[in-house]
Amino acid sequence: MTDGKIISINISKTKGVKKIPQDKGVFIENFGLKDDAHAGNWHRQVSLLAIESINKMENENIKFKPGDFAENLTTEGIKLYDFPLGTKFEIGECLLEITQIGKKCHDGCEIKKMTGYCIMPKEGIFAKVLRGGLIKSDDFIKVLV
Template sequence: MLSVNVSKVKGVKKVPQGEIVLVENHGVLGDAHAGDWHRQVSMLSKSSIDKARSWGIDVSFGDFAENITIDGVDVWKLPIGTKVYINDAILEVTQIGKECHDRCAVAKMVGKCVMPIEGIFLKVLKGGTVKPNDKVVFVLPR
C-alpha cells in the first residue's frame, strides 16, 4: 500500500495521512464518504495515477479522491466479492468504477478522472488501523 487518504467533504482531493482507521460497516473514520452503504472505501492503483501522468496531468496519491492507493495490482480487474486483508482489517470489493457526475470537482481540478473506470469501492467487514507500506492481500471469491 502506497498511501492512505482522507477528505472531510465529498468531491475533492483527499489528503495523504500517516494512518487511517477503518470502521466496520462504516468506512474511513473522518472521511466524507463513510457511512452505511456499499461504497465506504475507495481504492485506486498506482498504474491508474501513472496513466493520468502520461496524459500530462500533475497528480499524486489522493488526487482522485481515493482512500487507499495500491501498487502492484490493477484493482479494477478484481471481481466483485474479492476480500481484501490489511493487518486486522477485512474489506470486500462491492463496486468497480462508478458513474461520474457532470465534471466533478476532481475532474475540474486535474483535467480528467480515472476513478469512473479504474477505481473500486469496498465495504469494511472488520475494522482496523492501516498505513502506507502495510501488506495488502487480495483473495478472489470462489
C-alpha cells in the first residue's frame, strides 16, 4: 500500500536559502541528503513538506514551487503532520523515521516576510535516515506501522 508520492527532491549548499529541485537524491544513513547544507548527525537530517501545504500559502500575487520552503522532500497525497513521532516511511531505497513535527520559524524567514505567515512550522516534518539509498521523483511513500 502506498500513501503518497515524492514530487521533488530539493538541495542547497548553504543554509537560509531556497533549495533547488532535483529529480533524485542520495540519502546517507544517519546523515541526510548528500551535499545538502542541513544534513548532519542530528535529529533533523531530512525535511518534508506536502505540496498541498505549499499550495495553502499561495494567492493571486504569490506562487511557490518545491524547495521554496527549504524542504528536502516535497510530497503529494499524504498529510505528513498527522503522523506521530517515530512513524517510519519507506521511500525509494530509503527508510526514514519522523523525529520532529514543525519547527520555530527563524527571524530571517523569507516566506514569512513575504506573506506574514509560514506553513513549515506547523505542517513541515523532519526525519532521520535509518536506511540510506536513492530517492527519485515519483517514488511512492509507504507508511510502516
